[in-house]
Amino acid sequence: MSAATIRLVNSAGEAMENMVVYLQPKHLDGSHSALAEEGVDNLALPLEVHQKNKQFTPYITVVQKGYELQFVNDDDITHHIYSAAGPKRFSFKLRKDNATKTMVFDRVGHVSMGCNVHDWMSGHLLIVDTPYFGLTDEKGWVSFDSAPDADYSLVIWHPQLSSQDNSLSQEVTLPLPQALTITVSALMRDIPSQKSLDDFEFLDGY
The missing domain is CATH 2.60.40.10 (Immunoglobulins)
Structure with missing residues (x-):
């Protein structure tokens, strides 16, 4: 090791x-x-959070402060993604079939996410100030x-x-x-x- x-x-x-x-x-x-x-430099930017089979994939995503994160809807239905808590508040719809939304997170902290359409969906972002x-x-x-x-x-x-x-x-x-x-x-x-x-x-x- x-x-x-x-x-x-x-x-x-x-x-x-x-x-x-x-x-x-x-x-x-x-x-x-x-x-x-x-x-x-060795990170594939932007990082991606997918909505697949009515779940956030991955469940936990870590991103360095100031870098892009892309939300990708792999499902054939609409999702309405929102931040339940954390340093960045957002709410947006992602239409079906690979619709995307790119955001930059410029404050460190934990962002808890949900979906207004599918209330069992939960995911988490952690923004850190280190590579x-x-x-x-x-x-x-x-x-x-x-x-x-x-x-x-x-x-x-x-x-x-x-x-x-x-x-x-x-x-x-x-x-x-x-x-x-x-x-x-x-x-x-x-x-x-x-x-x-x-x-x-x-x-x-x-």
Whole structure:
């Protein structure tokens, strides 16, 4: 494993998948800032959040402050996307068959999303002020190969994490002497069901 690799497990030692982990640099100088900007070049911009099978896909999306996010409706029905809470408020309709809406998020924070047409749909955006972020894989691993040697606040986040601001943090210094395993003792709430309770559908002319 890379010296900048981290694994998350719960209190039972089980891998925690799809958890947001990001490194917030504690001290930035000019050279470090330049490196941070270079770190974004390997991202496919704009990032995309899809509405597919009446669900947000992915359920959690992380985007760096100031970059574009595109909403894409893959369904053959209209969705009416809105922000339920967070640093950016929005409400817009996406007509069927690959309609898109592009937005720039210029403030950090958590944006909770829903759909006015399909009230079971829920999704989450996390806007961060660092290029060093990722989501853990099915074995709980996430790597930060491009992060330069420095002191960081390592932040763990998930909308269902039962802690203040749905996050936990600790200080780390890169390079790590070895891969780091972190035990997350906070409880995780269940992810809400992303399925309709019935087959009722709004008319296409909504």
